[in-house]
Amino acid sequence: MMAAEVRREAEAALGVRLTSVRPLGGGCIGEVYRLDLPDGSRLVAKADPSHKAHLEREAYMLRYLRENSDLPVPEVIYSSETLLVMEFVESDGDISGTVEEHAAEMLADLHSLSWKAFGLERDTLIGSLPQPNPPSESWVEFFCEYRLLYLARVAREAGRLPADTYRRLQRFADTLPGRLPEPERPALIHGDVWSGNVLVRNGRVAAFLDPAIYYADPEIELAFITLFNTFGERFFRRYAELRDLREGFFEERRDVYNLYPLLVHTYYFGGSYLGSVENTLTRFGF
Template sequence: MKQLLQNGLDQLGINESIQSFKSVSGGDINEAFYVRTGNHEYFVKLNRQVSPDFFEFEKRGLEKIKATDSIAVPKVYGVKTDVQSGTPMLWLEWIEGKKAFGTDSQLGEQLAQMHMNKQSKYGFDEKSFIGRLEQKNHLSDSWLEYYRNCRLAGQLEIGRERQTITGDRERKLVKLLVCLDQWVPEKPHASLLHGDLWGGNWMVGAEGRPHLIDPSVLYGDNEFELAFTNLFGGFSDKFYEAYQSVFPLSDTYHDLEPLYQLYYLLVHLNMFGETYGGSVDRILDRYVG
């Protein structure tokens, strides 16, 4: 493993020798390592089962978030594929810090500032991933069209293939797609979204600054992002208060929230199975049952 990691450094053109490395938590998809040289500390993710596109998408997302000049992300050194083993690797700055009182308020304010950067289209212009699942994508003039045809219908296709969306569940989801325009707006504010913002995808760096990690970026309704933060918890009232002090939520947000959470529940259903089926069914019953 040390030689594979050293090969990555060499391919990046970084003239340093690895002094130590250790395996660290990096989610349930990738292998992850802390790497120390004489001058720097790195965080490296690698995956022997994916193409370099998998990490190139994450790299591009981090760079897009950084370009908004609103919220910090780890420095990206690059994506390289080991010539001998064909293993792609993403090399990032090592971030280490503890979440403390007030940090999530900063996160809420800075996330809202990121969302305030208005985009011209909805969706995304290349292949993207949520967890291990590849997502359908294109750029659209309509958020409603993109959310229906790429996000929800995309998970419907995967669910049919994996037999997680069948029978009554399939019928109700198809019915929901037809009448989605009753609730989902066609042209909300188009924000750059992190796209996978649960409590484990932000951390604290130098001087207590919040950093976003592991993005699955897209352009879309900022309330889509907020709905996901509410799905599994991990964000305090201070986070939401700070966010709304910059970017207030619409009067229709609470009607929309379950419809936006439905996408992420379908993703979890398709990745992890029937544990999430009941939550999917309750949302479908609420709107088309």
């Protein structure tokens, strides 16, 4: 979608003539633009004429978080299958120790929110991949079937996961009931907390972007944070002051849970991510 098309749809939706439409960085699929309004304010637009980014689902997730939690996310101004217009959030810094502590407080608060089951009322996204969320009573069964094996099948069908690795994952999945405890209750998670999805302003987290929400064991969120070193020691120390970190998380379960994002990245990028999947399986004897 060219800038001119973005301008036309955005102006029709907003009822105002834009001063300018400028490309921004970001967006693995589709394009990202800054919209400048006559009053000097700014908005952000994601455009996807191919419909591959499922922008309506992203809009749903942002609205869900704004309506059901205190996690700071951009407000959705307008959404369609081809265009998502959001609040522009200022960012002026990198992740510091004080930012890590603030993030720990906000995510601990998010993880205190619960629902009737693991999953969600509708399917969501991880990147642009559909993320199935059928409400499930068992977290272990949900993670096994709708995260680990589901993504393994998607990557296998796309030709990005070798048949032997797929079979190893199937055998490993059979052992999950003995490796993963059932949490006390489902917890709402952001689902994609890496540094590119965290905006910082004045030494605080200004917004979390690009959610991949559902109700889960919050350890899967913490595991993802360690995978890409989004936050470090100060985050986990502050988080542990607010919520229990169960024994065995760092030693074993985070590697189990990180098979899911590693499979997502294997689907998109292959290479070293596939190697990391295979190394994890080898570590556990498969």
